[in-house]
Amino acid sequence: MLLAIDTGNTNVKFALVDDSGEIVKRWRIATDARRTADEYAVWLDQLIQMAGFRRSDIKAVIVATVVPRALHNLQLLASHYFDCEALIAGRGSVGWGIQLKVDEPQSVGADRAVNAIAAQSLADGDKLVISFGTATTFDYIGPDGSYRGGSIAPGVNLSLDALYAAAAMLPRIAIEPPPNESVIGTTTVGQMQIGIYWGYVAMIEGMIARMKAEIGKPVTVIATGGLAILFQQHGHLFDRVEPDLTLRGLAHLYRNRET
Incomplete structure (x- = not known):
């Protein structure tokens, strides 16, 4: 059994993956x-x-991380407690196996490269991957699986935290859909919910439309991250939602490693 570890800026996600590549448990x-x-x-x-x-x-551990300082202890976890050497996504026998067709390929986050690998295994043709995390990222994956670039916006919770920290009179609120589709609120909390929710829906819709127009071909839109389902409920913005996209990409990378 494989232990896949995805280390993001906010959470570290662990998944047990069976020999068929299916995730059987996640934390x-x-x-x-x-x-x-x-x-x-x-x-x-x-x-x-x-x-x-x-x-x-x-029997094996694979790690993708965008937090370099966390990597050492995850490597020690693998060697001391699972009696194996952690495989690091993008290195050695688990090299990407896809082209990073951008000006600075070395700066592409491990999670975005792994998401591209997973997206290629899920859909043919051109793809957009939208990932909701500490940042909200939009990535274009070519029909050959190559990573072609994208954009980075502040994440939803990051925006909420900044609003609360910078505005003395505004309360801390949770991200949730407003009770209806009105964008004219009559309370402070209601107006904040509208601004953050429908504001992000508008940004997502706009970015998808602009990227599709620039690509100029049919595109499959795949969303991942904990908030993807929340936005899909009201916006129906995506062709498919894959909450475990990065973990699935790690499992795919492991299965296709060089031996």
């Missing part, structure tokens, strides 16, 4: 670059047992 924990391998192991060991598995069932 997440807040990202903290100071968290030690021992701390990960204590937390993870309990969850593995609660899921009906044993630590010894895990």
Whole structure:
């Protein structure tokens, strides 16, 4: 069994992947670059047992990270507690296997490259991948699976935190769809919900339309990240929602590694 680890700026996501490549269990924990391998192991060991598995069932570990300082302790987790060397996405036997057709390929985040790999396994033709995380990213994947570039916008929760921190009279609110489609609110909280929700819907719709026009061909739009379903409920913006896209990409990368 494979342990796939996706380290983002906000959360570290773990998934148990069986020999067929299917995710059988997933967990997440807040990202903290100071968290030690021992701390990960204590937390993870309990969850593995609660899921009906044993630590010894895990024979390999693969990691994608956009938090370089967290990598060392995840490598120690693999070597000390799973008796294997962690495979690092994009390096060695798990090189991308796709072209990064951008001016600075070395700066492409591991999560975005892995998402491109997963998207290529899910759909033919040209693809857009929209990922809702600390940042909201829009990525164009060519019909050959190559990463062609994209854009980065502040994430929804990041925008909410900035609004709360900078405006003394505004309360902290949770991101949720407004009760109706009106964009004229009559309370402060209602106006904030409208601004953040329908404002992001408008941005997403606009970015998709602009990218499709620039590509000039039919495009499959794939969304991932915890907030993708929330926006799909009212906007119907995407052709498919894949919450585990990055983890699935890691599993695909592992299955197709050089041996």
